[in-house]
Amino acid sequence: LPGQPILPSVPFKPCPTRTSLEVLSNKWTMLILRDIGFLKVDRFKQMLGVTPGLTSRVLTLKLRELESDGYIRPLELQSNPPLVRWGLIKKGEDALRVLMSLIDFGSKWYSEEVFEDKRSRSVMEPFPSLPYGR
Amino acid sequence: LPGQPILPSVPFKPCPTRTSLEVLSNKWTMLILRDIGFLKVDRFKQMLGVTPGLTSRVLTLKLRELESDGYIRPLELQSNPPLVRWGLIKKGEDALRVLMSLIDFGSKWYSEEVFEDKRSRSVMEPFPSLPYGR
DNA sequence: CTGCATCCGATCGGATACTG
C-alpha cells in the first residue's frame, strides 16, 4: 500500500480503533466472546474448561465488564444451585467480526502453533459454514 | 447466532485468536500500524504527533517488537542526522484487515466519541476507496 | 455451580532527562 495516505472522508475525533481497543484489546475478552459466540460454551465452569489459563477471578471480572458494556447478557435459569447462561447481544455479535479477522490472521501467520499440520490457511477453510464477508 | 456450536472443520491446537492477540492486543500496536499503513506517517516524531499519549519510550519498544516479529521494516535513509522511515511488510499489511474490522466496529458502536455528528456508520463510508471485504 | 475476597509478583507504560 505505498503512496497516498488513506484518510477517512468523514473525520473522526479519536480514531475508532482506540475506542474499540479499550475493551477488546484485553487478553481474555475475545476468547470469552469466542466461547459464547462460536463454541456455544455459555456456562462459567465450561468457559474455564475450554480456555486454558483463565481463572475464575479474571473470568468474573471480564464477564462483569462485558455485561456492563453491553456485549453480553446473563440468563439466570435457577438460583439454587445457581445456573447461569451467558448470551451475546447485538454489540457482542458484531464483535465476532473482529474475532473472525483475528482468527483469519492467526490462521495465516501462526499456523505452526495453531494447526497440527502446520499449514497456513484462510478462515473460510476452518469455518466453511460461517457467513463471512459483507 | 443461537443453536449449534460453530466449530472449525480443521482442528487447531490453541485458538489462533490467542496467538494473534499476543502481539496485536497491545494498547499501541494497532495504532502504530495505522500510522504507517493508513496515515502514511512513517517517521518517529510524526508518529508521536498523530498518536496522542504515545511516548517515545513506548514507541521505541513497540517498533522493535513489530520489527522482530516481522510486521514492519526500517529504511535507514541517512544517519547524521538520522532519518528513518518505517514500512509495512506482508504480515503488517495483513494485520490491516484486523485494524479495519476494529475501525468498523468502533465506527458503529462508539460513534458518540468518534464522530462529530455522533452518527453511527460502517467503514465503507469513512473509507470508500478501500478494498475491503474478500 | 457461580462466583467473590485477599494477596502479591510481574508487567505495562507514563514522566522526565539525556545522547549521537
Added chain:
DNA sequence: CAGTATCCGATCGGATGCAG
C-alpha cells in the same frame, strides 16, 4: 531527528481459599 536510560506508580492477572 531518532531514539535510550532511569525511575516508579498503576494495573493486570495468577494463586489460593471461601461463600451462597
